[in-house]
Amino acid sequence: MAERRFRVIVCRGPECGDKRDSRSIHAAFVAQIDARGVGHRCELDWQSCFGRCSQGPNVLVRELPAAVQAPRRFALADLPPSRGGGPRLATALYNRLDPVKVVEVVASHVVQGTVVGRFIERPDALVKPPGEPDV
Ligand code: FES
Structure with missing residues (x-):
């Protein structure tokens, strides 16, 4: 079975x-991905904005479909997931991340494929934290 692969996209909007220093989040992902030795199966990138600005810093961690490899013997298990079927890919948009939370996101989501649900907010839960200005 192929290793699970992920793409981590940090918002730099x-x-x-500018206001919530996602550069430190990106740096924390670089350090954790390196420390855990998963750089060969985890891409790290930037995004200009996810449209969830008041809940930032936001980071999308997306599991990538398994690459189709040339099987020695054809089997249904070798086929990539079809639309509406196949294995569910672990993908989540994390909100209000900080470098400490990044440690857990990498350990759980990238290493084990388990989404960290408590770092995810509903899109309609746009309640600003105390002291935060309106966006
Ligand atoms: S600036 Fe990050 S979601 Fe808009």
Whole structure:
């Protein structure tokens, strides 16, 4: 069975990047991905904005479909997941991340494929934290 692969996309938009220092989040992912030795199966990238600015810094961790490899013998298990079927890919948009939370996201989501649900907010739960200005 192929190793699970992930793509981590850190928002660098005006709210996440300029006001909430998503650069430190990106740096924490670089360090954790390196420390856990998963760089060969985890891509790290930037995004300009996810449209969830008031809940930032936001980071999308997306599991990538397994690459189709040339099987020695054809088997249904070798087929990539079809639309509406196949294994569910572990994908989540994390909100209000900080470098401490990044440690757990990498350990759980990237290493084990388990989403960290408590770092995810509902899109309609746009309640600003105390002291935060309106976006
Ligand atoms: S600036 Fe990050 S979601 Fe908009």
